[in-house]
Amino acid sequence: MTRRLSAASLLPSLVAVALVAFPAVAGKFYLQLSSGIMIMAIFAMSLNLLVGCTGLVSLGHAAFFGVGAYALLLLSPQYAPASLWLTLPAAVGAAALAALAIGLLVLRSSGVYFIMATLAFAQMFFYYANGAKWLGGSDGAYIFAKPDAALFSVAPFKLADNTHFYYVALALMAATYGLLRLLLRAPFGRVLEGIRVNEQRMRSLGFATFRYKLVSFVIAGGLAGLAGYLDAAQFGFVNPELFGWRQSGTVLMMVILGGAGAVHGPILGAVALVLLQEVLADATRHWLLPMGLFIILAVLALPGGLAGLRPPRAMRRRPEARRV
Amino acid sequence: MTKATETASRRRVLAGLAAGAAAGFLPARFAIGQQAKVKLGLMLPYTGTYAALGKNIDEAFRLALAEKGGRLGGREVEYVVLDDESDPAKGAENANKLVSRDKVDVLIGTVHSGVAMAMVKVATDNDSLLIIPNAGADAATGPACAPNIFRTSFSNWQPGFAMGKVAAARGQKRAVAVSWDYAAGHESINGFKEGFAAGGGKVENELLLPFPQVEFQAILTQIAALKPELVYTFFAGGGAVKFVKDYAAAGLGNSVPLVGAGFLTDGTLAAQGAAAQGLETTLHYADGLDLPKDKAFRAAFKKAANREADVYAVQGYDTGQLLVAGLAAVKGEVTARKELIAAMEKAEIDSPRGKFTLSKAHNPVQDIYLRKVQGLENRYVSVAAKALADPARGCKMV
Amino acid sequence: MSSSQAVLFFFIQALNGVQLGLLLFLVASGLTLIFGIMGVINLAHGSFYMLGAYLAFSFAEISGSLWLAILIAVPLTVLLGLALEFLLFRFLYARDHLYQVLLTYGLILVFEELRSLLFGDDVHGVAVPDFLNFSIPLTDTLSYPVYRLFLSAVCLAVAGGLYLLIQRTRLGMTIRAGAVNREMVQSLGIDIGLLYRIVFALGVALAAFAGMIAAPVASVFPGMGNQILIISFVIVVIGGIGSIKGAFLGSLLIGLADTFGQVYAPETAGMTVYMLMAAVLLWRPAGLFGRART
Numbered sequence A: 001m002t003r004r005l006s007a008a009s010l011l012p013s014l015v016a017v018a019l020v021a022f023p024a025v026a027g028k029f030y031l032q033l034s035s036g037i038m039i040m041a042i043f044a045m046s047l048n049l050l051v052g053c054t055g056l057v058s059l060g061h062a063a064f065f066g067v068g069a070y071a072l073l074l075l076s077p078q079y080a081p082a083s084l085w086l087t088l089p090a091a092v093g094a095a096a097l098a099a100l101a102i103g104l105l106v107l108r109s110s111g112v113y114f115i116m117a118t119l120a121f122a123q124m125f126f127y128y129a130n131g132a133k134w135l136g137g138s139d140g141a142y143i144f145a146k147p148d149a150a151l152f153s154v155a156p157f158k159l160a161d162n163t164h165f166y167y168v169a170l171a172l173m174a175a176t177y178g179l180l181r182l183l184l185r186a187p188f189g190r191v192l193e194g195i196r197v198n199e200q201r202m203r204s205l206g207f208a209t210f211r212y213k214l215v216s217f218v219i220a221g222g223l224a225g226l227a228g229y230l231d232a233a234q235f236g237f238v239n240p241e242l243f244g245w246r247q248s249g250t251v252l253m254m255v256i257l258g259g260a261g262a263v264h265g266p267i268l269g270a271v272a273l274v275l276l277q278e279v280l281a282d283a284t285r286h287w288l289l290p291m292g293l294f295i296i297l298a299v300l301a302l303p304g305g306l307a308g309l310r311p312p313r314a315m316r317r318r319p320e321a322r323r324v
Numbered sequence B: 001m002t003k004a005t006e007t008a009s010r011r012r013v014l015a016g017l018a019a020g021a022a023a024g025f026l027p028a029r030f031a032i033g034q035q036a037k038v039k040l041g042l043m044l045p046y047t048g049t050y051a052a053l054g055k056n057i058d059e060a061f062r063l064a065l066a067e068k069g070g071r072l073g074g075r076e077v078e079y080v081v082l083d084d085e086s087d088p089a090k091g092a093e094n095a096n097k098l099v100s101r102d103k104v105d106v107l108i109g110t111v112h113s114g115v116a117m118a119m120v121k122v123a124t125d126n127d128s129l130l131i132i133p134n135a136g137a138d139a140a141t142g143p144a145c146a147p148n149i150f151r152t153s154f155s156n157w158q159p160g161f162a163m164g165k166v167a168a169a170r171g172q173k174r175a176v177a178v179s180w181d182y183a184a185g186h187e188s189i190n191g192f193k194e195g196f197a198a199g200g201g202k203v204e205n206e207l208l209l210p211f212p213q214v215e216f217q218a219i220l221t222q223i224a225a226l227k228p229e230l231v232y233t234f235f236a237g238g239g240a241v242k243f244v245k246d247y248a249a250a251g252l253g254n255s256v257p258l259v260g261a262g263f264l265t266d267g268t269l270a271a272q273g274a275a276a277q278g279l280e281t282t283l284h285y286a287d288g289l290d291l292p293k294d295k296a297f298r299a300a301f302k303k304a305a306n307r308e309a310d311v312y313a314v315q316g317y318d319t320g321q322l323l324v325a326g327l328a329a330v331k332g333e334v335t336a337r338k339e340l341i342a343a344m345e346k347a348e349i350d351s352p353r354g355k356f357t358l359s360k361a362h363n364p365v366q367d368i369y370l371r372k373v374q375g376l377e378n379r380y381v382s383v384a385a386k387a388l389a390d391p392a393r394g395c396k397m398v
Numbered sequence C: 001m002s003s004s005q006a007v008l009f010f011f012i013q014a015l016n017g018v019q020l021g022l023l024l025f026l027v028a029s030g031l032t033l034i035f036g037i038m039g040v041i042n043l044a045h046g047s048f049y050m051l052g053a054y055l056a057f058s059f060a061e062i063s064g065s066l067w068l069a070i071l072i073a074v075p076l077t078v079l080l081g082l083a084l085e086f087l088l089f090r091f092l093y094a095r096d097h098l099y100q101v102l103l104t105y106g107l108i109l110v111f112e113e114l115r116s117l118l119f120g121d122d123v124h125g126v127a128v129p130d131f132l133n134f135s136i137p138l139t140d141t142l143s144y145p146v147y148r149l150f151l152s153a154v155c156l157a158v159a160g161g162l163y164l165l166i167q168r169t170r171l172g173m174t175i176r177a178g179a180v181n182r183e184m185v186q187s188l189g190i191d192i193g194l195l196y197r198i199v200f201a202l203g204v205a206l207a208a209f210a211g212m213i214a215a216p217v218a219s220v221f222p223g224m225g226n227q228i229l230i231i232s233f234v235i236v237v238i239g240g241i242g243s244i245k246g247a248f249l250g251s252l253l254i255g256l257a258d259t260f261g262q263v264y265a266p267e268t269a270g271m272t273v274y275m276l277m278a279a280v281l282l283w284r285p286a287g288l289f290g291r292a293r294t
Helices: A010-025 A028-054 A062-075 A084-106 A111-131 A162-185 A187-204 A209-235 A245-258 A265-283 A288-301 B002-030 B051-066 B088-101 B113-126 B157-169 B183-198 B217-226 B237-249 B269-276 B292-305 B311-329 B337-346 C003-038 C045-063 C066-087 C097-119 C146-168 C170-180 C182-187 C192-218 C224-239 C244-264 C266-283
Strands: B038-044 B075-083 B106-108 B129-132 B149-151 B174-180 B202-209 B230-234 B258-261 B280-283 B349-351 B354-358 B364-374 B377-388 C135-137 C143-145
Touching: A010 A028, A010 A162, A028 A162, A028 A187, A028 A209, A028 A245, A028 A265, A028 B088, A062 A084, A062 A111, A062 A209, A062 A245, A084 A111, A084 A209, A084 C266, A111 A245, A111 C224, A111 C266, A162 A187, A162 A209, A187 A209, A209 B088, A209 B113, A245 A265, A245 A288, A245 C097, A265 A288, A288 C097, B038 B051, B038 B088, B051 B075, B051 B292, B051 B311, B075 B088, B088 B106, B088 B113, B106 B113, B113 B129, B113 B149, B113 B183, B129 B311, B129 B337, B157 B183, B157 B230, B157 B258, B157 B280, B157 B364, B157 B377, B174 B183, B174 B217, B183 B202, B183 B230, B202 B217, B202 C266, B217 B237, B217 C003, B217 C244, B237 B269, B237 C143, B237 C192, B280 B377, B292 B311, B311 B337, B311 B349, C003 C045, C003 C146, C003 C170, C003 C192, C003 C224, C003 C244, C045 C066, C045 C097, C045 C192, C045 C224, C066 C192, C097 C224, C135 C146, C143 C146, C146 C170, C146 C192, C146 C244, C170 C182, C170 C192, C182 C192, C224 C244, C224 C266, C244 C266
Parallel strands: B038 B075, B038 B106, B106 B129, B129 B149, B174 B202, B174 B230, B230 B258, B258 B280
Antiparallel strands: B280 B364, B349 B354, B354 B364, B364 B377, C135 C143
């Protein structure tokens, strides 16, 4: 993961400066758009912990995104704001808990079976929320007030302010990135890498791989919940589609497009996919066509995704280490 | 391949319209001393399941403006078009794009109720003027109603209630209601129940299918076992086509009459074929209304879009008419919000469906027609409910 | 309702479930073939189903006959399958499954837009051929459309044909051998590229054929491919990847579960098939007939 980083060591700091300075030059919309992209980037990074790092391809990751979003809905009083400091950890905790419960069940299967098992659980959440009146049903529900950041009656920032929201999203994205980097450099990350390449071998080396996978799944679920929470907070609207397979599919596309494996890959994927759709949908009503063609060409021409950090030989399927 | 050439020519018309609009507007942007243009954000489905509906609304809306010289209150118009993909997960983000990036003066959309509710939220938060040209979610002109939110179509409650009245007046007592298990279905059935109960009828069973599944055999078998006096349905699009065909093929049509909200047979008759013949539905529009306005509109739409108008086109057209009326009153001054809203509230829309006004909750107070399928038309039979207003429960403006 | 009537309706519901399952099998079998033999996850499979339905509709409009439409359209879809394999899919065999997912997702978008450009966005119906357009009375109020029974028969015939093809013919033997060991088959002097091209075209044609033959009862509408795609994946996974037998059993299970779920547990009807899948995977993590592999 750290290879080649030295070659472009200047780039990250430049990007960081640009991101911090961005609100000085950007208008309201571009702040909101960037906040939205960063939320998706958190979501995609969380999925990448499974897909790129542990070799677990989930097509139901939106389940935890949705749990985070709906947790904010349920924890918010009807018209008054809820406390950020209480609801954010609670939402992340709820998503992590859901991930623990589901992970215990789905991690028994692997490969394509795992893909479908995760999809199955997300679909159950989707259909449940669709029919549940107490969650607002299929038309969704409103969160009327943004979470309140006041601590002991002093508010360091206001989420209702777009610039503040941007910085909160940026900080949380950076924190997520940092956390994942730390995790992956730690022995824990090496074990996950080992599981991705060859779980059998790790097991015979004495690692309780199931537990490692479960921890990875729970962390990924919690972080997805964080993204969902922010998504619900941004516009104050939740809908069962947040659990939907379209949502799971989109974020998976971001991970793959960015180049599964590299920690920053999903960020690139999120930026590329969102911006591409912005540009194409503005240019033509038939935007699906160029979008689809772009994706196809990206697969054929960019074997390592946008991050391109994975050596080409890792892309080749090895019979003993098929990942999906 | 007549189909393909028809599509192609339709698209050429569209492209021509777009090019013409662009050519007409671009230089004006830089002209000095010119009045600001009125910026309209059309957020509609241009791809996916509801694309046909979105396109009809779009073109009829433009037609309404074109008939007034393409101007609103004397000002030129600029369109910003956005494909909402009928995806509620992206609804708020998309609506926000039109409001915050494009700074549109009026937000117009959409078809899908979930997406429309996201638009309502964004419009409420930003105090933007929103006109809903289709989505029937009761809440939009109910609990979520606001001075800046208008609807020119219907509430899901309205056609349902009217059909309930009709059925009860016929002396029918025992009904089964069938729909998808989603908000629009629940709301439509609730309307029916209310109208039906007022006349002494009772909905004994509600058979709900997960949205958007279209396998109806299990439900049809249940209907055959329950043997109600009639079946009330709320389905639209592909589901409506399939349900009507399956219902007829199961032989139920002979013993249990099928009725429904008008979407059951709107835009779907060619696909339903013989199975739909004789079906009765209620809606705020019908064929054979014998109104001069309707005839003129149909001819104009056909000329502009090269296809027949339908209820969605009517709704799009009336959205345009409502804006024309409102902005004429304030001479195109969109910032005169209070006066603009007052004018829109007072407007009497000379719609192809017949004249209508808006309720205090900003939903049409309109006649709901009983229609019967004949050939490829939903022929007008009678007025099922005269000047019916949605009860707007939970709306603070009422 | 008397108890004898209740039993009758139970059997009618079972018939509904079996009939739905057989139709699903037609789509799922192509998916499991491509999946199991070539190792390609093809998300665009639902698009082929949609394409078949739209082709049947437009050719039936022109020719006035569904049979003629199918006769023209099936070879076209075989050609499409060959072309797609040559242009895109053959580059995917050596790639990670992730990139297969991404590319075929791109294909879904392309097909959806092409459908809109070529056929428009309207909902269409295809008439049931005249001599099959009647129903058999089952109770005083309910009758069963003969076309649905015909559909079931066709699906059974296809299932039998596939079984014979895979198990009893030389081509089938090579296909099976290729699925297990690509290199070995190649070393026997068999053109594995050609073999894969044929299998892929067969899978595409199966999905498209399902769309064509189902068009009179399914109706033809935008987005129809997505619904069937997910449920087909569920079936393939329940049955075990690559197993035609598993896909057959999985289809019947799903058809019955979906039908009876709607009757006995309508509140959770949307979740029934997914709960079933989760339960099967908990019991057998590689599906009913899957070969265990990681």
